[in-house]
Amino acid sequence: MLKDVESLKPAAKSFKLRDLEVFPNTILSPMDGVTDAPFRRLCRVLSGNRMGLLVSEFVPTNADEVFSLTGHKQLKFYPEEKPFGIQIFGCYPDKMAAAAKKIADGLHPDYIEVNAGCPAPKVAGKGSGSGLLRDLPRLQEILHDVRAALDTCEENIPLTLKCRIGWDDESINVLETLKIAEGEGVELLVVHGRTRLQGYNGLADWDWIGKVAAAAKIPVVGNGDVNSAECALERINTFGVSGVSIGRGAMHNPWIFGQIADAWEGKPAHIITAEEALDVFSIYYKFLEEEGRTEMGAMGRLKQLAARLCKGFVDDEAPGSRLEVRGTGYTTLGATPLSGRYPLCGDERGADEPQAASATGASLAGTSAAMEVRQTLLTAQTPEEFFERKEKLKSGIAKSLRYEPNRLVNLNGAKDNTLVFGNRYENR
Numbered sequence: 162m163l164k165d166v167e168s169l170k171p172a173a174k175s176f177k178l179r180d181l182e183v184f185p186n187t188i189l190s191p192m193d194g195v196t197d198a199p200f201r202r203l204c205r206v207l208s209g210n211r212m213g214l215l216v217s218e219f220v221p222t223n224a225d226e227v228f229s230l231t232g233h234k235q236l237k238f239y240p241e242e243k244p245f246g247i248q249i250f251g252c253y254p255d256k257m258a259a260a261a262k263k264i265a266d267g268l269h270p271d272y273i274e275v276n277a278g279c280p281a282p283k284v285a286g287k288g289s290g291s292g293l294l295r296d297l298p299r300l301q302e303i304l305h306d307v308r309a310a311l312d313t314c315e316e317n318i319p320l321t322l323k324c325r326i327g328w329d330d331e332s333i334n335v336l337e338t339l340k341i342a343e344g345e346g347v348e349l350l351v352v353h354g355r356t357r358l359q360g361y362n363g364l365a366d367w368d369w370i371g372k373v374a375a376a377a378k379i380p381v382v383g384n385g386d387v388n389s390a391e392c393a394l395e396r397i398n399t400f401g402v403s404g405v406s407i408g409r410g411a412m413h414n415p416w417i418f419g420q421i422a423d424a425w426e427g428k429p430a431h432i433i434t435a436e437e438a439l440d441v442f443s444i445y446y447k448f449l450e451e452e453g454r455t456e457m458g459a460m461g462r463l464k465q466l467a468a469r470l471c472k473g474f475v476d477d478e479a480p481g482s483r484l485e486v487r488g489t490g491y492t493t494l495g496a497t498p499l500s501g502r503y504p505l506c507g508d509e510r511g512a513d514e515p516q517a518a519s520a521t522g523a524s525l526a527g528t529s530a531a532m533e534v535r536q537t538l539l540t541a542q543t544p545e546e547f548f549e550r551k552e553k554l555k556s557g558i559a560k561s562l563r564y565e566p567n568r569l570v571n572l573n574g575a576k577d578n579t580l581v582f583g584n585r586y587e588n589r
Contacts, residue, residue, distance in 0.1 A: 169424040171394050176380045176403035178214070178272060178349050179319045181244055185422045186404030187213035187393070188351065189411055190384055191248050191323075193279075194218070196411075197235075199448035199462070201242055204411060206444055208419035213404065215245045219276045220260070222251035223289065228260040230267045237452075243271060246321065249307075250276035252288035252299065258306035265314040272349075275307060277324040277338070280357045291325050291357035297337060304345035321349040323384075326369045329358040339373050339381075350377065351406050354385040361409075371400035382406050388414065389567055390424040413469045414566035415441070435474050435534070435562035436555045442466065446544065456544060463547055464539050471535035473566040474559075530558050 175184040189196055189204055189212065196218055205212050218235040222228060230236060238245050247270045251257045261273045277300055279290030286292065293300040308320050322342045327333035335352060342350050352373050354365030365385020374381040380403035387393050388410035396405055411417050416433060423431065442463055449459040534554055541547035 169390060169394050171397045171425060172401070173397055173403055174425045176349075176382070178244075178321070178380070181271065183213050183244070183404070185211060185213050185418065185425050186382075186397070187418050187421055188382055188384075188404065188406040189213075189215050189418070190351075190406045190408030191216040191218050191276075192408050192412070193281075197452070198237055198239060198242070199445060199452050199454075200415075202239060202448045203441065203445050204415045204418060205241065207416045207441070208422060210241075211422035212418050214271075215242050216274060217245070217247045217270075219248045219250045219279060219290075220264075222249055222256045222260040223253060223287070225256070225260075228256065228263055230263055236264065236268060238268075238270075245270050246272040246274050248274040248276050248323065250279060250284060250289045251303075252293065254299070254302045254306040257303050258310035261307045261320075262310040262314055265311055265316065265318055269316060270318065272319040272321050273307065273311060274321040274323055274351075275303060275347075277322060278351075278353050280325070280360050285357055291328065294325060294328050294334060294338065294357065295332075297334065297341060300338070301341045301345060304342060304347060308346040319348040320346055321351065322347045323351040323353070325353045325355055325357055326366060327356050329356050333369060335369055335373055336376060339377055343378055347379065349380050349382065351382045351384055353406075354383065367396060367400050370402060374401040374403070380404070384408065386410075389417065390421045390430075393421050394424070410566075413473065417566075433564040435559040435564055438470055438474070438564035439551050439555050439559060441470070442551060443548070446548075460541075460544055460547065463544070464541075467535065467538040470564065471531055471538070473564050474531035474534060474562045475565050476530060476561060530562055533558060534562070 171186075173186055175182055176186045177183065189201060196216075201215050205215070215238075217238065220233050220235045225232065236247060238247075247264050247268065249257060249260050249264070251260070257275070264270065265273060276290055277293045279285060281290065284290040284292070288296065288299070293303070304320070304322065311318060311320055322338075324335065324338050326335040333356065339350060350373070352370050354367050354370045355361070355363070365383075367383060367385065370381070370383040370385070374383070382404045383396055383400060383402040384406035387396060387405045387407045392410075393405045393407075396402060407417060414420075416431075420430065423429075445466060446459060446463060449462055454462070537550050537554060538547060541550055
């Protein structure tokens with residue numbers, strides 16, 4: 162039986178962005194090519210409209226001689242997405258400032274965010290994103306000019322910053338970044354606990370995030386490896402952050418924001434059946450259609466979501482499929498936390514730790530059934546065929562399954578319990 166979630170008592174359930182009270186204290190991390198309007202709207206619906214903050218995919222400013230609001234599809238958002246922020250990136254202070262002013266005056270988001278975190282070579286290698294962490298004076302100039310531009314807008318809106326802890330493990334400078342941000346009027350700092358050279362490998366270093374939170378005069382939101390309400394609780398209580406930002410955890414579990422809100426409100430944890438999970442595709446497809454996606458484009462996004470969600474299907478009656486997460490006062494299904502650098506959350510397991518499902522004794526039949534559901538959906542050729550197959554699955558094999566994202570293997574594809582550095586983009 163699931164334990165009463167009253168034991169989930171975070172030190173903070175909300176944070177303030179100027180006059181805006183943000184509950185729950187969560188952010189859907191912007192991910193290029195993933196967190197577009199259809200996906201953001203899906204997460205908001207599944208959360209019962211309790212999402213915290215939403216942010217756009219990042220918007221480039223370098224290439225435009227004159228920034229245009231009509232030239233960037235990332236700028237589109239819907240009224241129900243608010244409170245909503247637009248994230249911009251670039252390395253030229255004047256262009257960043259001009260873009261921020263046009264966006265603020267023309268679109269009226271709730272805040273503007275500067276990206277100093279993207280590790281992609283085409284971004285960081287050109288001095289934008291996390292490349293700014295190698296040039297803090299330039300980052301300071303950008304923040305200064307953007308804040309000055311926003312001060313001249315019809316509506317004076319907050320400025321926020323998203324950064325990593327540094328370029329590499331030899332040049333961690335996030336505390337210097339914090340000092341600059343506070344000095345230039347930034348009102349919220351989101352810290353991804355990895356370096357730029359680390360990319361998305363290994364585990365985020367929450368010790369550094371905690372140091373930033375302890376030193377900050379503004380709210381600090383931590384980002385990295387948060388994949389459940391239990392994990393959000395542990396991060397908030399252990400490291401003193403004002404909230405958590407969730408990226409890949411939401412890709413595999415778009416219910417996560419509602420699960421956190423339920424826990425903070427003292428509501429019992431909701432067990433998601435496979436049938437309920439399958440119904441998500443109809444909601445998502447509707448949002449894709451409203452966005453103007455082609456049939457094949459929408460089909461591709463349906464299959465991407467199916468591939469992620471089906472990994473979380475498990476046989477509800479399987480022996481060993483319910484395992485208690487020790488030390489949280491809460492029960493997680495199909496995941497066994499063991500010792501590591503930090504108290505482990507959900508899918509964070511070391512290389513020598515047992516995998517969920519098969520290695521823990523959970524049903525191999527459940528795994529086979531999940532694979533059958535996955536293959537049935539992924540081999541559909543048209544949306545019509547996809548939804549016909551979905552309905553047959555709902556009335557058939559899916560009745561024996563539930564959706565449990567906590568059984569997933571590590572979302573970054575590794576099983577590390579220490580920091581591991583991946584591709585090092587030399588001379589960047």
